[in-house]
Amino acid sequence: MAHIIVFGNEKGGSGKSTTCMHTATALVRSGARVGVLDLDLRQRTFTRYLENRAEYGARHGVTLPSPQVMGLPKVDRSELSEAENPFDKSLSLAVAKLEESCDFIVIDCPGSHTRLSQVAHSLADTLVTPLNDSFVDFDLLARVDADSGRILGPSVYSEMVWHARQLRAKAGLKPIDWIVLRNRLGAQEMHNKRKMGQALSDLATRIGFRVAPGFTERVIFRELFPRGMTLLDLKDIGVANLNLSNVAARQEVRDMIKALNLPAVEPAF
Numbered sequence: 472m473a474h475i476i477v478f479g480n481e482k483g484g485s486g487k488s489t490t491c492m493h494t495a496t497a498l499v500r501s502g503a504r505v506g507v508l509d510l511d512l513r514q515r516t517f518t519r520y521l522e523n524r525a526e527y528g529a530r531h532g533v534t535l536p537s538p539q540v541m542g543l544p545k546v547d548r549s550e551l552s553e554a555e556n557p558f559d560k561s562l563s564l565a566v567a568k569l570e571e572s573c574d575f576i577v578i579d580c581p582g583s584h585t586r587l588s589q590v591a592h593s594l595a596d597t598l599v600t601p602l603n604d605s606f607v608d609f610d611l612l613a614r615v616d617a618d619s620g621r622i623l624g625p626s627v628y629s630e631m632v633w634h635a636r637q638l639r640a641k642a643g644l645k646p647i648d649w650i651v652l653r654n655r656l657g658a659q660e661m662h663n664k665r666k667m668g669q670a671l672s673d674l675a676t677r678i679g680f681r682v683a684p685g686f687t688e689r690v691i692f693r694e695l696f697p698r699g700m701t702l703l704d705l706k707d708i709g710v711a712n713l714n715l716s717n718v719a720a721r722q723e724v725r726d727m728i729k730a731l732n733l734p735a736v737e738p739a740f
Contacts (some may be wrong), residue, residue, distance in 0.1 A: 472508070473570045474734055476577050477595035481628050482611050483582035486654045487603040487693050488516040490685060490727070494599070495538045495577045496701045497728045499734060503735075505538035506569035510562075510583035512543075522700025535704055539573065541565055542585075558586045566594065575733070578681055584631070592635040598647050598732060601654040601685055605666055612651070613674050616678060629678050636679075650731060651675070652685035683730035686723050 478491040490505075498505045509517040521540050528535045543561045551557060569576050578595075580588040592598060602608055609615065614623040625633070636647055651671060671682045686692065695701060698708075702721045705713060713721070 473566075473573045473576045474596050475566070475594050475732070476575060476590050476599060476733070478581040478601070479588060479592055479595075479628075479632075480600050480602065480611065481582060481584055481588075482603075482608055485582075485603050485608065486686060486692070487582065487601045488520060489696070490578055490599065490652060490654065491517055491577060491579045492520050493701045493703070493724050494728065494731070496536065496703055497724060498575050498577070498733070499536040499538055500703055503574045504572060505575045505577060505578070506573040507538045507577045507580050508543070508562075508565055508569070508591075510543075510585070510587045511579060514581065517579040520696060520699055522699070523697055524578060527698045528701070531670045531708070533707060535699075535707060537558065539547045539569065540579065541569055544568075556586065559590050562587055562590055562594075565672070574735075584627075589631060589635075592632060592647075593638045595635070595647050597733065598632065599637075599731065600649070600680070601652045603655050604653045604664060606667060606668055606670075607651060609670060611669070612671075612678070615670075620672070620678075622677070624677050631637045633678070648732070649680035650683050651680050652683050652727065652730075653686045654685035681730075683727065684723070686725060686727045689720055691717060691720055696714065 476494065480487050495505050495507050507517070507521070509515055511517065517609050518705065521537070524535060524537060527533070544564050546557045546560045548557055551560060566576060578591050580591055602611060611626055611628050613626055613629065615621065616623055632647070632649060639645070640649060653671070675682055691702070700708065702724050703719065
């Protein structure tokens with residue numbers, strides 16, 4: 472069976488689709504067969520990123536390593552049993568089809584709670600939650616006392632992950648490996664950054680996730696999207712001499728992929 476990697480975060484603006492795109496591209500460059508699904512049926516950021524990639528390659532005559540893209544198939548409601556949900560059925564059919572030819576399936580969830588996102592979390596072998604390195608976004612994971620900073624309990628999103636874990640346990644599947652990525656890190660060591668790191672470390676032991684470094688806030692990530700590029704593609708499009716910022720950013724991609732600890736991945740980038 473394919474290893475399913477789900478990118479989930481119910482807050483927008485965390486760099487989720489960028490991280491998702493770099494992960495899928497890195498896996499393809501490592502020689503893996505990769506399929507992708509975009510469950511954000513409204514924004515479709517991941518889909519547009521991949522469309523930009525295909526258009527750029529065709530326009531410039533460049534062959535860029537890319538994953539297999541699949542949309543969700545339409546389901547005839549008349550063929551569903553009374554207990555079946557059309558979203559569940561559509562996602563199940565798409566995953567089953569990709570598993571026929573893929574080693575990994577990368578799923579990008581919307582930045583909101585939907586039925587598709589809920590089901591996708593229960594399918595995850597690896598769950599990646601990119602999180603802006605700020606206490607503004609920390610409540611995605613937990614409720615915090617405003618005066619003392621004490622963690623009061625898990626958030627609605629964390630409870631959804633817990634429920635997904637329970638469903639997998641009942642089905643006899645292996646536990647979800649949940650990784651929280653500290654995205655958009657500031658370049659300088661700051662008091663808030665240290666406090667955020669300590670809070671994540673404390674919470675990780677309570678609700679069961681690993682903390683890993685994500686991507687520093689850099690202009691290059693915004694510039695790559697219109698061309699569908701990742702930091703791993705720059706040499707393919709003629710950027711032979713990378714500046715120090717780009718070299719550091721590409722190393723962040725390598726470190727992130729290593730932190731995911733995915734099976735049978737030999738980095739070739």
